[in-house]
Amino acid sequence: MEAVIEAEGLGKDYTVAEGPLPRRRRRRVSAVRDVSFRVAPGEVVGYLGPNGAGKSTTLKMLIGILAPSAGRVRVAGLEPVRARTRLARRIGVVFGQRTTLWWDLPLRDSLALTRHLYRVPRADHARRLAELTEVLELGPFLATPVRQLSLGQRMRGDLAAALLHAPEVLVLDEPTIGLDVVSKTAIREFLLRLNAERGTTILLTTHDLGDVQRLCRRVMVIDGGRLAFDGGLAGLHAVAPSPRTLVVDLAAPAAPIAVAGARTVRVEGPRQWLELNGNPARVIAQVAADHEVADITLREPDIEEVVHRIYAGR
Template sequence: MPATPAIHAQDLGRDFTLTTGPLLRRTRRTITAVHGLDFTVAPGEIVAYLGPNGAGKSTTMKMLTGILTPTRGHLHVLGMQPARRRTALAARIGVVFGQRTTLWWDLPLRDSLTLTRHLYRVPAATHTARLDELTHALDLAGFLHTPVRQLSLGQRMRGDLAAALLHDPDLLVLDEPTIGLDIVSKTAIREFLLNLNARRNTTILLTTHDLSDVERLCRRVILIDHGTLAYDGDLDGLHALAPAPRTLIVDLQAPADPLDLPGTRHLRSQGPRQWLELTGAPAPAIAAAAAHHPIADLTLHEPGIEDVLARLYRGRS
C-alpha cells in the first residue's frame, strides 16, 4: 500500500478581496494569490519551494499550516485538511520562520523549550530525551541558560529549530532558516537538517532566497511565479529550463586588447582580467589562450542556480 503523501495539493487556489474607496462608494476587487497549483511531496523528501517576491509562497505556506483556508481546490497535509484540523496537524508539523521567533524573549532558552513541551503536551521523559538529543545535535549547551534576547542570530535560530522539533514532527516547514547568518552558522544548520532527514526521515519543505541552501540540501525544486506552478523537478532540469552561459575568466600578465578566442564572446575587461562568455566547448578557448597569450591564471565559472533563476524570471516577466 503506497504511503500517504506528506503534502498533496490539487488545483489549489486562494483569492483575497480588496476593498478601496470612500465609505459610501466602496469598490471591491479580487486578487488571486495562488491559482491552479498541483504538487505532491512524498514522506522523507527535502523540497525547495521557490519563487520571486509576490509569487504566492507565503500564501501557500499559510494554507499548508492551516492559517488560511483555500478558496478552491484540494489540500491535504499528512492526510489532513489543514484548515479543518489545525490543532491535530500542529502536533505533527514543525514550523520555523527565520525572521520571527517562537521563543519567549525574556526567558532563558531552556525555559522557552520547557514551555514548548507543555504546548505540545510532550511527556516529561520524552522531552528530556529529545532535548538531550537536540542539545547535542544543535550544540545548545553553551547557551541553554541565556535569555533569548541575548542570543546571537545563529544561536536563536538553533533554538527555534529545537523548539520546532521537540515533539518529533513528521513535517518541518522552514521559511528562510539561514537568513542573516554567517557562513559557519549556515553550514551547521544545513548539516543538521541533512542528518535529521537521514536519521528520522523527516519531510522538509524549504523556502529561501539563499540559493546555496537549495544546492546543499534539495534534490527537488518547486518553482512558482504569479501564483502558478512554473517548474517541478530536479536541479539539472531547472538548469536545462533556462540555461545560463559559462564564463571564462582570463587573468593576463598585463592589460591587453579584448581577446578573440574560439568559441567565446568578449564581455568586459578590467585591467589584466578579461571575462569571456563561452559559446562552445571550453577546451579550444583555453588551449588558444595558453598558446598565444601570457596567462597568469584561468578560471571557468559554471552558472549557479542564482543565474538560472534570474534568467528564468526575466524570461517569464
C-alpha cells in the first residue's frame, strides 16, 4: 500500500555553541541519524525513546517545522518543510505540553476560529464540532475560558481543535502527559475510535507504556538518534528478551532461595523475587518442595522493562 508517512535516511544535525564567549567552541551534534520508516494509511504507530533520543526532532521534521540535514521525508505526498502550509491543512498535530487554544477565551471561540483557519465549509464544521463535542464530552466546558480548564479538559479541547478539519494524519507528542488515569483512558478510547471509524493514521510519541499497549500495533524505538526497533509489540519482546519473574511468598522470612533454573534477585521479608531462566513448572515444584510456600505468582515482563532493556543495551 502507498505510505502516508515516508522517511528515508532522515538525519538532523545541530550546531551547539559551548563555553564562555571568547573561547566559544562550536560542535556538531546529531540528534537524528539515518532514520527510515514507512507508515501505511490507518496505522497507529507508537514512537518511543528516552528523553533526548530524537523523538521530537523527528516529529518536527515530519510536520515541516524543522528542515532535515539529510535524507528525505514525505507526509501525505508532500515535502513537509516546502509545503508546510498545505500540509498543515491535511494533518492534525497536538503537543501535550503546548496548546493552540486561546488562554483567556471560552473553548468555543478557539474551536470556531479553526473553521476559518482551515477553510472548512460551515455545515461540515458544525457537524464535526457536534460529533467531537459528543465523543470528547466537551459540552460542559465549551463556554469556559481555557485557563480555567483542567489539564484533561484542555487536552480534549486541543484534540478537538486538531481534528475539526478532518485530517488524514494525526501526530501526537505525548498526548497523555500529566493526565490522570480516567482522562488517559478517555483519550485512548477516543483515539482508537477515531482510527477505527475514520481510518485516521496516528503517530504518537509517549513515555506512557499504557498508551502503547492500548493503542499501538506497531512501535518504533529510537535511541541515540537511531531507530533501534521497528515492529509489532510482540517482536519487541523477542528482540529484547526479558525473563519472567516468579514472586514467592514464604510462610516466614528465610535466606534467599537457591534453586536451579532461577536466580533470586530481591528479598523483602517473607517475599522473594526470582528471575526465571529455566522451566517455570520445574522451578515452582522445586521451590514448593524445599520451602513452606504461602503463595506463588508468575509475572510476565511488562513493556516498560522490555523498552528499558532496549535503551540500556545500547
